[in-house]
Amino acid sequence: MSAQETPRIRNRMDRLTAQGVDVVRVIYPDLIGVDRARDVLLEHLPSACDHGLAFCRAVYHTSPQGDVVDVAGGLDAGLPDVAVRPDLDTLTPLPWEPGVAWCLGDSVDPATGRPAPESPRDLLRSVLGHWSTLGLRPVVGPELEYYLCDPAPQAPTGWQPYAPAPGNVYSAGLRGDPDRHLLRTLRHLRDLGLGVTAGNHEFGSGQFEINLTHSGALDAADRAFRFKAAVKELARAEGRLATFMAKPFGSEGGSGFHLHFSALDDSGANAFDDPADRHGLSGTARHAVAGLLAHAPALAALLNPTVNSYKRFGPDTLAPWLVDWGLDNRSAMVRIPPERGAGSRLELRLGDASANPYLAVAATLAAALLGIRAAAEPPAPLEGYGYDTARSPVLPMTLDASLDALAADTELTGLLGADFTSAFLSYKRDELRRFRRHITDWEFTEYAYHL
Numbered sequence: 001m002s003a004q005e006t007p008r009i010r011n012r013m014d015r016l017t018a019q020g021v022d023v024v025r026v027i028y029p030d031l032i033g034v035d036r037a038r039d040v041l042l043e044h045l046p047s048a049c050d051h052g053l054a055f056c057r058a059v060y061h062t063s064p065q066g067d068v069v070d071v072a073g074g075l076d077a078g079l080p081d082v083a084v085r086p087d088l089d090t091l092t093p094l095p096w097e098p099g100v101a102w103c104l105g106d107s108v109d110p111a112t113g114r115p116a117p118e119s120p121r122d123l124l125r126s127v128l129g130h131w132s133t134l135g136l137r138p139v140v141g142p143e144l145e146y147y148l149c150d151p152a153p154q155a156p157t158g159w160q161p162y163a164p165a166p167g168n169v170y171s172a173g174l175r176g177d178p179d180r181h182l183l184r185t186l187r188h189l190r191d192l193g194l195g196v197t198a199g200n201h202e203f204g205s206g207q208f209e210i211n212l213t214h215s216g217a218l219d220a221a222d223r224a225f226r227f228k229a230a231v232k233e234l235a236r237a238e239g240r241l242a243t244f245m246a247k248p249f250g251s252e253g254g255s256g257f258h259l260h261f262s263a264l265d266d267s268g269a270n271a272f273d274d275p276a277d278r279h280g281l282s283g284t285a286r287h288a289v290a291g292l293l294a295h296a297p298a299l300a301a302l303l304n305p306t307v308n309s310y311k312r313f314g315p316d317t318l319a320p321w322l323v324d325w326g327l328d329n330r331s332a333m334v335r336i337p338p339e340r341g342a343g344s345r346l347e348l349r350l351g352d353a354s355a356n357p358y359l360a361v362a363a364t365l366a367a368a369l370l371g372i373r374a375a376a377e378p379p380a381p382l383e384g385y386g387y388d389t390a391r392s393p394v395l396p397m398t399l400d401a402s403l404d405a406l407a408a409d410t411e412l413t414g415l416l417g418a419d420f421t422s423a424f425l426s427y428k429r430d431e432l433r434r435f436r437r438h439i440t441d442w443e444f445t446e447y448a449y450h451l
Helices: 006-018 042-051 057-061 120-132 181-192 217-237 283-294 296-303 357-374 399-408 410-416 418-437 441-447
Strands: 023-029 035-041 053-056 081-086 100-108 137-151 159-161 196-201 207-212 241-243 257-264 325-327 334-336 346-348
Touching: 006 042, 023 042, 023 081, 023 120, 023 217, 035 042, 035 053, 035 217, 042 081, 053 057, 057 081, 057 418, 100 120, 100 217, 120 137, 120 217, 120 357, 120 410, 137 217, 137 357, 181 196, 181 207, 181 217, 207 217, 217 241, 217 357, 257 283, 257 357, 283 296, 283 325, 283 334, 283 346, 283 357, 296 357, 296 399, 296 410, 296 418, 357 410, 399 410, 399 418, 410 418
Parallel strands: 023 100, 325 334
Antiparallel strands: 023 035, 053 081, 081 100, 137 159, 137 207, 137 241, 137 257, 196 207, 257 346, 334 346
């Protein structure tokens, strides 16, 4: 710890002590966006900042079921460490856990002093570095949906949707939320400083959406990551499960992760706005749209990253499964909201809620950047209701097809980096192998009695 950093850390510790905090929870995202963490007693925070907190690097390669996947740099290297250093600029007390403050951590390879190749936060930083060479600063507004579930010992999964009832889309209050989950969650997230603005019941039983403000891309991804972790933790405190799984129930709709984004130029003006254009979009915005369309098959691997993700796609789902764009058209993969001027932006509707926020934002910005660099132009925008395969190409409809598309898209993976791409593909292909060996309830019901 350098001499000039010591007073800064001491000042933060004094402020936390005055707030009654004696533990700092340092969290960081793994490869799929799960929050990994360690609780540090406040008096040991200087050491954590100086040396970092040692974690086995293979935590990035660990599946949701606890399997360590054989990804380069993990098992093959003897399970080495990464060092996670607290980002003191993100320190904030946890409103629902007295005495505990939360902060993000940055993962470093102790052998090189460089960011760990799998670090999602650093991948986004790398992509933003490419944008800065064009004098542009992306601004992102995340929109996330999730399902709240009650325990159901009689159900095959052990869970069922909270407060099941049809037709409660765009509602608030006791009709769709008899236990006031949304109000409690909104207030806690506000007090956590995540920039939440509003929330409502969504289409599905027990499905909610909470809106986040727009901000610089890294800050927006930080807030989306912490938002997901906080919502899941608050649900646990209620004895419930909050899941951002793409489609947890066959009888209900899926959960989306929509990204609104624009870019500011060096003067602070919206680089996507052009009042002289017939659609009000600048060349930069059109090129960004073209980049998203051109790289959409590969983007699906990062924005629809699970086997379950592709159960969300299909006609009349309002989940985009065709590669198209439209003006204020929710049936298009890329929607241009009607605001112009400072509000000019694109909305990528491709992603589902299971996506790692850092990877979703990084991949989206990388694809848009490639379109801007190439000065590519998109086709004519979609008119009317979409989902017509005669008018637009179909996205990959399975995880394995999207992984193949990502591996083949050397332009996009060139921006994302070879080490990250290799780790992600290895991890996800192992997920597919495990899924293919699993016997589902559907198979038994379909075949066992008659065959």
